[in-house]
Amino acid sequence: MAHHEPGHSDCLLEVRGLTKVFGELRANDHIDLEIKSSEIHALLGENGAGKSTLVKMLFGSLEPTSGQIFWKGNPVTIGSPGQARGFGIGMVFQHFSLFEALTVAENIALSMDDDVSIENISEQAAVLSREYGLPLDPNAHVADLSVGERQRIEIVRTLLQNPELIILDEPTSVLTPQEADRLFETLEKIRSEGRSVLYISHRLEEVQRICDRATVLRHGKLTGDCDPRAETPASLARMMVGSEVKSVSNTGGKVTDEVLIEARGLSAPARTPFAVALKDIDLTVRGGEIIGIAGVAGNGQSELFDVLSGEELVDNPGDINICGKDAGRLGISARRLLGAGFVPEERHGHAAVSSMTLSENMVLARHRSDAAEFLTGGPLKVIRHDVVRQASERIIKEMDVRMSGEDPDASSLSGGNLQKFIVGRELDRKPSVIVVNQPTWGVDAGAASRIRQALIDLANAGSAVVVISQDLDEIFEVATSIAVINEGRLSAAEPAENMTLERIGLLMGGIHGEDTPVEETRMEAAHAH
Amino acid sequence: MRIELERRPGHSAFFSVVSPFIALGLTIIAGAIMFTALDKNPIDALFSFFIEPLTEVWSLHELAIKAAPLILIAVGLSVCFRSNNWNIGAEGQFILGGVVGSIVPIMFHQWDSWLVLPVMLIMGMAGGAAYAAIPALLKTRFNTNEILSSLMLVYVAQLFLDWIVRGPWRNPEGFNFPESREFDVEAILPELLPASGRADLAIIFAVIATLLTWFMMRYMLRGFEVSVLGQSARAGRFAGFSANKMVFFAFLFSGALAGLAGISEVSGSIEQLQPVISPGYGFTAIIVAFLGRLNPLGIFAAGLILALTYLGGEAAQISIGLPDKIARVFQGLLLFFVLACDTLIHYRVRLKFASHAELAGEGA
Structure with missing residues (x-):
């Protein structure tokens, strides 16, 4: 694990000793995380490893029990998603929050803090979606769109706020392999502009393919901080599921032929x-x-x-x-x-x-x-x-x-x-x-x-x-x-x-x-x- | 600022029981305010609205006549609502029950037999059930919202009745009045105590339906199935109950009872078909069902109370000179207070003051 002075200047987002306790459960236990500019950073872990808790704290929907978040080197408190967006953090959720009966542009307009005309938004959205290879018709009704297209709306919606860090929660879990490929191209484009991505996943292959760095959680604790390309899938898997040897309790019951x-x-x-x-x-x-x-x-x-x-x-x-x-x-x-x-x-x-x-x-x-x-x-x-x-x-x-x-x-x-x-x-x-x-x-x-x-x-x-x-x-x-x-x-x-x-x-x-x-x-x- | 309803962690058993009474009390208070605003003495007005109809034997008979269809329909609806199916079209099923049940006395009026009445009743139930099957079919096949489809079918039924009474079924000896042939004596539901008033067998049907439904809901696996599917479709599927079959059961059951109410009303009180055969029983029964807490025994009591508002409305015209629409106002007030009380038992109201940025943030 690399040791930096807190608030190291080349880090976009830095987290030190972040802890979240729910009753008895330490959902996050002294988590450290550093995301640099122009980096696709993976957050790996099984279900219940504490990924969502960590991300919710970064996006202001949960308050940390202890620990400190640094944004561009300055200690900050992120009190609400609105504040997170103010800093330049955008988030694309796994389950979308879209109104099916409205059009793409109307859905985007709903999430904007300022009053901007729908025409203006459709125009901006059309430009963005062309630029990032996210084909999208602003006048289409959401109900008629596929899951992949709906995800694009969320991404475009996030990009419109011009964030410096985009958090993607299990983005490929709902996509076809082709849609996923297209998403990866978009992410690389985002990185090439100097923005960073926090990419939450449990899929080793994807992480190795597109991520520059990976932070691995298990049972709420940090178990790995590495360059995924330098690792083997097996070593990543070991960080993810743990390496303690379990004694197998085979109870000696007789297996029948039936x-x-x-x-x-x-x-x-x-x-x-x-x-x-x-x-x-x-x-x-x-x-x-x-x-x-x-x-x-x-x-x-x-x-x-x-x-x-x-x-x-x-x-x-x-x-x-x-x-x-x-x-x-x-x-x-x-x-x-x-x-x-x-x-x-x-x-x-x-x-x-x-x-x-x-x-x-x-x-x-x-x-x-x-x-x-x-x-x-x-x-x-x-x-x-x-x-x-x-x-x-x-x-x-x-x-x-x-x-x-x-x-x-x-x-x-x-x-x-x-x-x-x-x-x-x-x-x-x-x-x-x-x-x-x-x-x-x-x-x-x-x-x-x-x-x-x-x-x-x-x-x-x-x-x-x-x-x-x-x-x-x-x-x-x-x-x-x-x-x-x-x-x-x-x-x-x-x-x-x-x-x-x-x-x-x-x-x-x-x-x-x-x-x-x-x-x-x-x-x-x-x-x- | 915005107003939020926040679920209470637990709800008071005491208030659950007394809430219909609180609602009743609030309705009376609101009624007193309304009468005062209309320059009537509220005490006198409430007396003639709620008490006077109960002081004479003949008007108790009238109460039974008004209560019977309300109870029959509401008992059916309670099963429907408990299973989470929202049949709002009982009014239409009531009308179709009346029309289908009248086929025999109108088209086959030469047939004299003691069988006429049972056949009419069975056909009335079948007519109401068949009409209720339409929203059930639409819901199970096309996932249509049953609230809308059943409600819209009410207007179809009303217009159908209007057309058939003015057209093919108009009484040939009726001087062109829009009325059907008057029913023969075999086709008329017998009166209970002809010496003292008009009440007929319909109130007995209501008693039987109440007791049987109460037994079903409390002791039979079918009643259990209704409750399970109403509370959690997923758990119902785990139990091996079919949600689609339940939609049909609930609609056919409530439709049949509404149909029975319809043919009983036509055969017992009106004794012929007219362009309008219901003063909104099918809608008022929704209030009855909720005021009775969807429990058949509670519904029986609630049916008597709502029947009183109909009589009170008539009394209001005669003794205090107000239009009978006042009955509608009381019914509306009562439903409003019942639902409000129930909501406040389960939720508390909170005013939230939040900044613009936070609102936008939570909306993400």
Whole structure:
């Protein structure tokens, strides 16, 4: 790490010891960062590494707990996005803030601080978009534009304010490769004018291709400050995912020959502009196996969960097979009847209805699979509240769910306790297959280990378990084999003991070298993909 | 400066229960102010508006006649609203129920049988449900906003009724009045206690619909499905419930009850088709549904209160010499205060003073 005097003159933006604490969590812990003029600077890190927190502090939407920001050598406080723009910092967000019913020029006019006529703005925007190779029709309605074009509006909007530093948050996550190429040309043009870019990404290949310098974060701490071109993808990945050696806890359950859940050549188109298309996914899980699916958020995890659970159907019934039955056209209730259980990522409003009691949430997931027990009155389907209550008390006891009052609303439970209930609700049925998305997201350590243990126990009892998680520690702790999802593609699952953090990091960064050992991957990485 | 509604962290259970009563109180206060402004003694005016109609047996019968359609429609709407489907077109479904139910007594008036009435009622429900199916279909197929489509269909229904009564269904012995043939006795909904007043079976239908809907919402899986999908479509999908099927269920259910209300009104009170058969029951029922907190039992009570405003409006014409539009004013005030009270239970109002630069910054 280079040591400069604070406020070194050739730095456009300099950050010293920036810290942000949310309650117990140190989202940013003494971060140092230096961005020079005419530099494309990468901010690399996994989800939850603290990239967004850092950027929000730089753009004035979060106040640092401690630390100092220098702008052109002078200590400054950035109190609001308006102030950040005043200094000359512009930001292009990952999710756009555009009014679909308005035209491009009108949208741009809305973000301008001064009153400028629409004609004037269209003219300026047209000039800028020509100059920077961002073709854009100022009179087009946003609703008719593609995601790439919408991003151009945001970039042009930012450029119109003539910033010296432009922050781009995961700009290529929504772009096609061709659109991304065009974006890179624009960025190089911006750099050639003496402006700087802070480029947030987790894609190693892109960072190596266009960035002059990279700052790497992990768990809120600075883990690297380097020239990405001088590094290998593997060494960058190591900084990103950490290099501590994890002991793999293979629990010695017997893997049976029976395939309990299988996806064959499963593809699904993206449903919204921000969704990810699933491409040709193959997944086979036998009884006793726990497959961990690693990956950075937004690479198709929730889409994969939705098609496996049956919340979204696929066209071809044979693409998904559960317990020997083709299930691609079966809904979630029918898949539950085949013996599958599901735990989605979002607790509130997906796995549970917040304003309903725990026993009502019991009915939510099990009204069909436990119809014989829970319902009476034949076609009237009267809910037997007493039986449901007993079942939910059984789960509360089994999973050690802590709560106040009898049968409280789901919203009154802490995240960890609600998650224990939600996982327990499925485990109580002794499912042959369980698919869990982010089993311990935002859950305290005690609850997390309780949940992980329960999943391991279920596999040892002969069930097939699919764990989708961004937490690599978790994956190494529970999984018997590991696959990585990236941009809607799933790598082939490999036994956990053969997987290294380095290799996972490479796969997460979009470097596909399925059959090449790590050493070769290093050599090929620059050309791969 | 701007005004912001900020969500309260928790809301008071006490105020949730008493809010309809606070709204009622505020409505009466606002009414007193209005009467004073019109140079009427507010006490006398409120007395003749709200109390007098309750002092005579025959006017209690009238109350039941007005309350029955309101309750029937509002109970149906409560299911619709709870499932997060916004059927604003009950007025149209009411009218279509009246028209379709009248096919038998008008076009097949020679048919004398005890079956006439049950057939009329069933056809009335079918007519209302079929008309409600249109916005449901548009919503599920084309993602159309059901508030707009159901509301616009009200005007279609009103004009259709107007046309059919003046045109093909005009009474051939009716001296060219825009009215249909008068119904035969088999086609008329029997009165409950003919000795003391006009109230007919419609209020019994309202009681039955209230109890059955209450049972469904409280004890049956179907009611649970309505609540789940209304609160979180995503959780509903996780439970294996179909949001599209729920749109149809909610619209058909509320449409059928509105249709039943329509044919009951035509068959029981009017006894023929006229160019206008509803004093806005379908819209007033929306107020009833919310005043009753979307709970069928609460709706029954709220239906009686709103029915009173109709009677009060009539009384206001006779005893205090004000137009019956005053009933509309009271209904509007009541809805306004109910919604305002509910909003203030969940949100607090905050005035924000911010500089121009900050506003621009937050807008990014």
